[in-house]
Amino acid sequence: MRPGNQSSVSEFLLLGLPVPPEQQGVLFALFLGMYLTTVLGNLLIILLVRLDSRLHTPMYFFLSHLALSDVSFASVTVPKMLMNMQTQNLAISYPGCITQMYFYILFGCVDNLLLAVMAYDRYVAICHPLHYTTVMRDGLCVSLVAGSWVLSCGSALLHTLLLAQVSFCADSVIPHFFCSLPVLLKLSCSDTSSNELALFTAGAAVVILPLSGILVSYGHIGASILQVPSTKGICKAVSTCGSHLSVVLLFYGTIMGLYFASSPSNSSGKDVIASLMYTVVTPMLNPFIYSLRNRDMKLALGILFRNSILFAK
Secondary structure (H helix, E strand, O other), rough: OOOOOOOOOOOEOOOOOOOOOOHHHHHHHHHHHHHHHHHHHHHHHHHHHHHHHOOOOHHHHHHHHHHHHEEEEOOOOOHHHHHHHHHEEEEOEEEHHHHHHHHHHHHHHHHHHHHHHHHHHEEEHHHHHHHHHHHHHHHHHHHHHHHHHHHHHHHHHHHHHHOOOOOEEEEEEEOOOOOOHHHHHHEOOOOHHHHHHHHHHHHHHHHHHHHHHHHHHHHHHHHHHHHOOOOHHHHHHHHHHHHHHHHHHHHHHHHHHHHHHHHOOOOHHHHHHHHHHHHHHHHHHHHHHHHHOOOHHHHHHHHHHHHHHHHOO
């Protein structure tokens, strides 16, 4: 399957979280609760957007895809981590590891691109409100979402195909709770220069470019607000952008934490903790941010609960 005289591996061992065994039970319950909250919260957002006609707008169309990406992103790593904590079976097959890495990259890229798309939507809504319905037409919204998924699939497939050419030595222990691409490259005993080049270039394309688009969009929004520094204008901007901006700060804040934690001067334990923030905490908090800060979402949620109570009676 992989050429060369290095010994290939059929499975890897995920060491999981760097915590004492006596704390495994408490952490299992904690992360199980967080995962269930993530699934229920994001699925609730998707349900509300589907059922409430007032939420059939570009912003909530993008939000429903972000919620789908978030729940999928968490589901790639957390169930396997919970199973390992419960059964103490740390093994993951080689195909299972590569598959997990593929979907982790896929949904991580989708999150990045959708946040940039949502920032552009907010820019059009505030800076060009009279042309909003013309610019953000249905065809463009579908194209932006489809493009985000296609580009993410391409990026994940590129890394997966390159990793399939890499040979692994007898050391198959992964000091992490999921199959991380940088960690897998460190375990390789073959040349990984092409993998590292792809990691750098694709990383720039799906992280730096969307982040630049977000910064440019909010730069224009800030400049537009400063031109008419009224209380009403500021309140409108906060109402329109507050939830999205909070998610952006949380998302990229954890990415920066993961980047700094992955530096050579830091331990793998800090890398794992930063990854937990990125893969577990952020997808769980996003539904709360959009529900608590968004009037339309709270109204739709109240109507859904009232209808459920009436139906139960």
